Amino acid sequence: MVWIILALMTGAAVLAVLWPLGRDRPEDAAGETATDAAFYKAQLAEIERDAERGLIEPADAETARVEAGRRLLASNRRARAIVAADPGAGRRRLAAAVALIGVPLVSLSVYLTIGHPALPDMPLGARADRARPDMSMAQAVARIEDHLAKNPDDGRGFEVVGPVYLSAGRYADAERAFASAIRLLGESAARLENLGEAQVGLADGVVTAAARASFDKALGLDGRLVKARYFRAVAAEQDGDKARALQLFGELAAEAPTGTPLKARLDEKVAALGGAPVSAPRDETAETLASMPPADRMAAIRGMVEGLDARLSQNGEDPEGWLRLVRSYMVLGEAEKARNALARGRAALALDGAGLKRLEALGRELKIEGS
Structure with missing residues (x-):
């Protein structure tokens, strides 16, 4: 089948060359022959320049010179014969011979040199593995998802992909991932905190009852968690408890390093609630x-x-x-x-x-x- 396809493609290439030759006009032959001669002369000059710069090997350069010179001589002979014969006949015969012999010969030579007709097709999975070094984040996530679909008890896999979902705004997927990680690996402060953040994102920024429960459990395991404490303050603000929210935001602002984006955001929250700027406590x-x-x-x-x-x-x-x-x-x-x-x-x-x-x-x- 491969050879049949190659033969058809070669025939199409030859036909593409021969088709315009049948429509040539005799009066155009002299001008076209002169153009051919100029082209071969320019080609010879280019070969010399490439050889001087070392861009091609001496043997290759000599071969190219001989070929270009041969074609230049042939072009000159055609030019001299224009006035004595049909100006287009010789050119058409030469082009036809080149097309009929040269195109298949060159194509076959190139294919036999760099092609592998007996090489089987690479399986799709192997192609994916070969492309792994250039894998994008979306491809990496897709591979993890495929792995988790086949291995639904891989808690570490869910824990790895959860933060990626969070950063991408895929809160429903993040919630499922962290819930699965907790189910398979057990509760930890970080997993519960991340689960609560996903639940807040899923509710468009509202700290729901489910999110509060997650944050409360996380803080029960580690009372220093910044995100959980921040969302607990946000929950108090959403409930209209300004005093409680101001207290919680103020505690975080007092601990936040000066000059950080977190410190600036907390200071804005304190100011919006009518509180005074919070400075770091005495050490x-x-x-x-x-x-x-x-x-x-x-x-x-x-x-x-x-x-x-x-x-x-x-x-x-x-x-x-x-x-x-x-x-x-x-x-x-x-x-x-x-x-x-x-x-x-x-x-x-x-x-x-x-x-x-x-x-x-x-x-x-x-x-x-x-x-």
Whole structure:
């Protein structure tokens, strides 16, 4: 079948060449022959330029010169014979011969050189695998969805695709993904918080009863969750409880780092509710440490670092905590503990891409072995 198709295509190409030859006028032959001669001369000059610049191999250049020269001589001979014969007959015969012999010969030579007539068709799945390095986000999500359709008990898969749905505004899909992750992997503060956010998005920004339940459960597991606390404040504002909303937004604003978009947004919320600007509270811990004797101060610092380590061992979904812990161990000169904390932080933040990048960057900055 392949050879039949190739033969038909070759015949069509030859016909395309021969068709206009049958409509040539004798009086056009002299002008066309002169044009051919000029073309071959220009081709010879171009071959010389390419050879001088090293763009083609000497052997290829010589072959091209011989071919172009041969065609130039043939063109000159046709030009001399125009006045003595039909000006179009020789050209038509030459073109017909080239078309009938040259086109099939060249086509067959090229195909036999670079083609693989016996090669079987690549399966669709293999094509998809080969294209994986250039896969777009939509293709990656489609592959995960296909995987989850075949493996509906893969809780990690649902947990991975859920944030992608959230960022894309696919709140219904995000809600199903996080609900499935909770069903299969159990409740965690992060999963419940993300589920609540998806439920808020699904309700066009309204903190519904279902979303409040999700946030309350999340805060029951980790009372420091920023998103859950923020939406709890939004819920109070939507209920018309301005005092409660102002209190909750104010607490978050006091903790938010100065100069961040979160701090600016929280300050706007506080101002809209009639509250005064909230500044960061005094760091009483630092003041207390500064007043201690050096030996007591070091013991207190070690105690706080050990307490932070113990808290992260219980709940490691805290990028800021891991950054402080690794940095604290390095300041204390305990490089081995810093290396161990870095490894544990990587494992705990495996699903938090942004947090993991920050932790790895800190490891490189502090030149921790293995980072």
